[in-house]
Amino acid sequence: MDDQTCSVQDSSDMSISSDDDGIEHQKKSSLELEEDQSATQADVLLEDPELGMTFDTENDVREYYKNYAKAKGFGVTRRSSNRDENGELRYLTICCSRHGKTESNSRNILKPKPTAGLGCKAKVNIVRGPEGKFHISTVILDHNHTLSPHKSRLFRCNKRLDYSVKRRLELNDRAGIRVNKNFNSLVVAADGHENLTFGEKECRNYLEKTRRLKLGSGDAEAVRNYFMKMQSDNPNFFSVMDLDDESRLRNVFWADARSRAVYDSFDDVITFDTTYLVNKYDMPFACFVGVNHHGQSVLLGCALLSNEDTPTFVWLFEAWLACMSNRQPKAIVTDQAKAIQNAVEKVFPDARYRWCLWHIMKKLPEKLGGYDEYEYIKTAIGKAVYDSLTIKDFEDSWMGMLERYNIADNEWLKGLYENRHRWVPAFVKDAFWAGMSTTQRSESMHAFFDGYVNAKTTLKHFTIQYENALRDKVEKEILADFNSFNSTIPRITHFDIEKQFQSVYTNSKFKEFQEELTNIMYCDRNFIQKEGAVETYKIVEDVLIDKEEGWRKDYVYHVYFNVEEFEVKCSCRHFEFRGIICTHVLCVLTHKKIKQVPSQYILDRWRKNVKRKHNFIRCTYGGMEDTPVAKRFDKLCNFFFPLAETGSMSEESCNDLIEQLRNLKIKPSGNSSSENSNEHLGTEEGGAPSIGETSKTILSPIAVRCAGRPPSLRK
Structure with a gap:
């Protein structure tokens, strides 16, 4: 160990004296040192395969050679095998994953696909003896390529998802978390990619398989x-x-x-x-x-x-x-x-x-952009559409716009005018939307x-x-x-009308009412006349058009108030359109010191205390069911979490808890393997439910x- 330390120190000294070449030599030496250390550890932990080595089960053979290959730095794959009529293994060949041919199977020879094949001969042959045990009959250890223990985790044979990872992936996927963020959470929890036995591709493949199993192929x-x-x-x-x-x-x-x-x-x-x-x-x-x-x-x-x-x-x-x-x-x-x-x-x-309306107005550049006076035409159309309170106002503005810019022959505008009752606000604001x-x-x-x-x-x-x-x-x-x-939401005025709406409307709709009430300060009210029981008021509202530029404009509205029947209407038709009393009506009602408005001006659809049937119906019925395996897994995890939290308080308590868990010597039940093979996380055997299935696909x-x-x- 001291010699290795000295070697690293010498390399470091060389990097100082020889600049870039030394730095490169230092990196290379450090990497080789780590590779050698890993190889040394592998030799200690796993002995090289030898002729005659005996194993009790087929799985023992596979696990031994896979772990040996992982420690040495190469991947393994099954090359060939043979089983008897009872399904018992006769012989098995496990070889290096780079045993195949180097030729690409791509159809386009100018764009060959990468291949791992190098014709490597390293392999072991296993045969089953008369007593039922498995013996190594052939061993070839030499490889024709470089080995790298640090890259072993990236070989396909070493990639696996354990049960806890699968469960976490499924729950996060069910919650709508995208796969890349789902995987990143696992990377953070493991403190780096190098501590994981899988990659993002494996997570994607597993989730796609799970979805397919849940719902069928x-x-x-x-x-x-x-x-x-x-x-x-x-x-x-x-x-x-x-x-x-x-x-x-x-x-x-x-x-x-x-x-x-x-x-x-x-x-x-x-x-x-x-x-x-x-x-x-x-x-x-x-x-x-x-x-x-x-x-x-x-x-x-x-x-x-x-x-x-x-x-x-x-x-x-x-x-x-x-x-x-x-x-x-x-x-x-x-x-x-x-x-x-x-x-x-x-x-x-x-x-x-x-x-x-938005779909129509967004087509203006496409339909009218070819005119030289397009900007003026667009402004004129916007004024006719948005500023016209009555049908007559729109008709006058529209016809004036067509005549002024000589565009009466435009087919698109003709079609819009013929269907004006379907989109112009002046034609549709008499209904509730x-x-x-x-x-x-x-x-x-x-x-x-x-x-x-x-x-x-x-x-x-x-x-x-x-x-x-x-x-x-x-x-x-x-x-x-x-x-x-x-x-x-607290009241902003002392008007009794505000208190009335505060008590019945939902918070969001009461906020809208408050905005209308606040805008009274920008209104100028003038009494015009009274005919019978109907009083007419002229309301001039100072509206801020552009906050940054400070553009303002006066809009004139008329409010009609029937004193005897308590019927009130405004030319803006805000209540008919939105179901919220407008600023102009409130300007009149507050002036007349009205304390309560009749029930027809308080819509039930905005009330907060109305019992609605859908509130008693759950929104979903499927997707949350789990298999018995998943339920038991979650149950055990919930039980272990408090223990883990207590054990993590100190190093001593952590080691004590680990020792106690080891002493439990829990052995899997006899039917666990078969159960796990039939039950899948999030799905039952057979895939999707088959209620009422018909024979026709x-x-x-x-x-x-x-x-x-x-x-x-x-x-």
Whole structure:
């Protein structure tokens, strides 16, 4: 040991005197020293294989030679074997992993794939003797390549995942943690990659195998079996699968029991959107989204579609309508797609239908960017759309814009004007839309799922990740319910009206009311006239357009107040559109010292004390079940954690605990091996549940091209 130390010191001295050459020599010498030390330790721990060495079992032979190879620095693989009619091993050849040929099997000779083969002859032959023991009959120790004990952990034969790692990978995957972060947590816990017996690739392979075992091999069959399992847990789970003539999956729709119950409370307005490609089949993820009492997005069902034509949307809307007990929504917002419009008009004839305003306005550069006066045209269109309080105001502004810039012959603008009742705020603000003017609710739901699924997500895995995302969404609603129940937002004024809304509205909606109340300070109120019981007020609001530039603009509104019937309306129609009393109405009510507003101005959908059916229904039914092995493993871990915590307090207690555990001499039960072979973490023998299976196999969908995000954004 002293000689080795001196050798290292001499190398260090050389590095100082000879600069770069010395440094390189020092690194090389240190590496060789470590290799020699490892080889010395290997010689002590494991003797070289010799002719006649005897082993009791086949597994003993494999473990011995694998450990010997790991210590020496090479990988091993089984080359050949033979078994008798009873399945008993006759002979076995275990050789160096670099025994194969050096030629690449790549079809393109200009792009050969790497190969490990070097024709190495190192091997051992094992034969079974008459007494049942195994003997080494042939030994070749010489290799034709360099050995490296430090790289042994990277050989395939030395990579393994123990039970605790598998369990942790599955739980993290179930929680929606991506594989790279899942693996990194294991690296940190092990204090470095060198202390792990596996890599990220092994983790990915294991999780993919687990998902496949949980749901079956075929995507379409797996989804069907998954839906059957969900429905067996709760009969209110709803799913429909659309197949073509070849029994290939085209479209699938499902909604859990809680989503169906949510629609009972919030069926007044929904949005529908299909612009998000979610899996490897490029099937758009279409979702129905509503708004709950906190103003949060709630999922009312979703689908994966293989096409975006009118028949497909008709099929989907009819499936969703059947799921919701044939109760049509009062209002629906979609994008401008003609296929969706045709389907809505056919399936939801009684619903108030409008287009997403954002999708229309974002097309201005594409449709009108070629005009020399595009910037002025865009400003004029924005003013006509957003600043027009009445239909007449819009008509005048629009016609003036067409005439001023001579663009009346533009076909796109003609189509917009013909359908102005579907998208212009002045035409649609007379109905309740819960404040939605775009499909941003659907898009926010897509953003929510972004943390759980991606373009490589398989169809069978998507259904599980859908559950994880939905569970998280429901927890956010429960937390908002608790905050509204457990806390109160203080009032900012002494008006009795504020106290009234504070006591009944959820915290988020009361905040919106407070914002309207606060804006009274920017309003100038003038009494105009009184005709019978109706009083008319002119409200001039000073609105800040651009905070950075300080741009301000005065907007004029008119408030009509029927004193006898206590009916109040504003030309901005904020209450009709959002369900929250506007600043202009509050300006009049506070001036008249009104203490309480009638119940028609306090919507039940914003109340915090209303009992809603979906609050008593759990959001998910599958995905959390575990095998008996996993349950017992978790039970033992929970029992050992307090012991480990106590033992880690000092070195003495740690050593005592380890010694006590060693003295237990726990032996595996006789049936543990067979049980482990049949039971898999997170799945039962046989893969997916087979409730109600039919003999006809459902084929997975074909990857298709469809409308949605441009290719650059899909990536």
